[in-house]
Amino acid sequence: MEILKNYNLSKLNTFGINATAKFFVEVTSEKDLEELFILPEFKNNKKMFLGGGSNVLFTTDFDGMVVKISLLWKKTIEENDESVILEVGAGESWHDLVTYVVNNNWGGIENLAFIPGTVGAAPVQNIAAYGENFSDAFESLDAFNVETGEIEKFDKVRCDFHYRNSVFKKELKGKYIILRVRIKLFKNPKIEDSYYQIGIVRDSIKEELQKIATTPFSIKDVYQAVVNIRKRKLPQVYSVGSFFLNSIVSQEKYQELKNKVPELQCYPPDQVFYKKLDDPFLQKEDFVKVATGRLLEVLGWLGKWEGNVGIHDRHALVVVTNGKATGKEILNFVESVQKSYFDNYGITLEIEVNLI
Numbered sequence: 001m002e003i004l005k006n007y008n009l010s011k012l013n014t015f016g017i018n019a020t021a022k023f024f025v026e027v028t029s030e031k032d033l034e035e036l037f038i039l040p041e042f043k044n045n046k047k048m049f050l051g052g053g054s055n056v057l058f059t060t061d062f063d064g065m066v067v068k069i070s071l072l073w074k075k076t077i078e079e080n081d082e083s084v085i086l087e088v089g090a091g092e093s094w095h096d097l098v099t100y101v102v103n104n105n106w107g108g109i110e111n112l113a114f115i116p117g118t119v120g121a122a123p124v125q126n127i128a129a130y131g132e133n134f135s136d137a138f139e140s141l142d143a144f145n146v147e148t149g150e151i152e153k154f155d156k157v158r159c160d161f162h163y164r165n166s167v168f169k170k171e172l173k174g175k176y177i178i179l180r181v182r183i184k185l186f187k188n189p190k191i192e193d194s195y196y197q198i199g200i201v202r203d204s205i206k207e208e209l210q211k212i213a214t215t216p217f218s219i220k221d222v223y224q225a226v227v228n229i230r231k232r233k234l235p236q237v238y239s240v241g242s243f244f245l246n247s248i249v250s251q252e253k254y255q256e257l258k259n260k261v262p263e264l265q266c267y268p269p270d271q272v273f274y275k276k277l278d279d280p281f282l283q284k285e286d287f288v289k290v291a292t293g294r295l296l297e298v299l300g301w302l303g304k305w306e307g308n309v310g311i312h313d314r315h316a317l318v319v320v321t322n323g324k325a326t327g328k329e330i331l332n333f334v335e336s337v338q339k340s341y342f343d344n345y346g347i348t349l350e351i352e353v354n355l356i
């Protein structure tokens with residue numbers, strides 16, 4: 001383990017921002033972490049933990065220590081006729097894990113194929129796609145408390161998962177390094193193919209499945225359908241995927257928005273998705289998630305650029321750059337989008353990405 005100074009991070013974040021870290025270290029074992037814990041560079045500096053850099057925005061150089069988590073392993077720790085529990089090192093690639101699981105014909109995370117980043121970051125924002133949440137498969141995780149040096153176990157309740165959120169993005173932000181994650185997969189799973197994408201791209205898993213496979217669909221078919229859809233529609237550009245969150249508004253506000261944008265959809269109308277998250281706030285009948293992409297599109301943001309930064313021409317939630325933008329330029333652009341959203345709809349446009 002080597003502590004590097006003034007380390008350039010441009011290859012370690014998907015926006016390609018040319019920021020530097022005062023100190024940089026790559027941790028490849030839990031022993032590395034124990035050694036790091038007692039070093040003054042770690043103790044006396046602010047810290048940031050980095051996986052694949054696909055959900056961070058470096059707004060400036062980082063005046064502290066960036067710790068890249070490269071803990072790589074996976075093992076089966078429990079198995080019976082119905083299910084398997086896997087324990088996976090935080091540095092493993094999320095998509096490679098999904099591929100491994102699907103190749104074993106285990107179900108539970110196939111809809112989350114092709115999401116960039118690492119296993120350790122998946123709980124941080126409770127990654128989700130096509131009706132499946134990471135938290136659905138989650139069993140528990142172990143994390144290193146950076147104040148005490150102790151390893152602590154987190155169950156689902158302690159993680160406090162929400163829509164693109166968890167305790168690690170809120171009150172415990174920067175306080176724990178996630179080391180290993182345990183997920184439960186099923187040998188005879190129910191296939192979740194009912195999700196219909198809202199917004200400009202009306203692709204659905206069901207339609208794709210009908211194109212590429214015959215019934216009864218297998219987990220591998222669903223995985224392939226998701227990979228095909230994402231390859232087609234995901235921007236192969238400098239981005240962090242969705243930069244903005246869909247807004248969650250009251251039914252009353254939704255009706256008001258519909259007066260401005262009559263075809264505005266809310267998702268999901270039956271709230272099933274939120275009920276699965278055990279989120280008391282979102283279970284309230286009168287709150288819905290609206291298609292914020294459509295609201296931005298109506299304001300003319302789709303495909304709009306200012307200098308090195310723009311909005312993707314097919315996905316209004318996705319901020320893109322030409323690879324030359326600084327963090328500040330991206331922030332300025334994002335603030336203009338947020339202002340226009342608030343001025344027109346009276347609601348705050350919240351961001352999904354982690355600002356550093």
Ligand SMILES: Cc1cc2nc3c(=O)[nH]c(=O)nc-3n(C[C@H](O)[C@H](O)[C@H](O)COP(=O)(O)OP(=O)(O)OC[C@H]3O[C@@H](n4cnc5c(N)ncnc54)[C@H](O)[C@@H]3O)c2cc1C
Binds near residue numbers: 053354
């Ligand atoms: C093209 C594209 C498509 C995307 N699609 C989706 C999608 O469909 N659904 C979705 O949910 N997300 C999506 N994302 C966002 C992103 O892939 C996820 O948030 C992913 O989990 C980030 O992983 P990462 O390893 O790159 O995290 P990083 O960007 O490195 O870190 C993200 C946050 O997690 C923290 N963190 C990372 N590792 C650890 C650790 N071991 N311990 C503690 N904290 C840690 C970081 O400090 C940071 O705050 C997309 C991104 C891109 C670029």
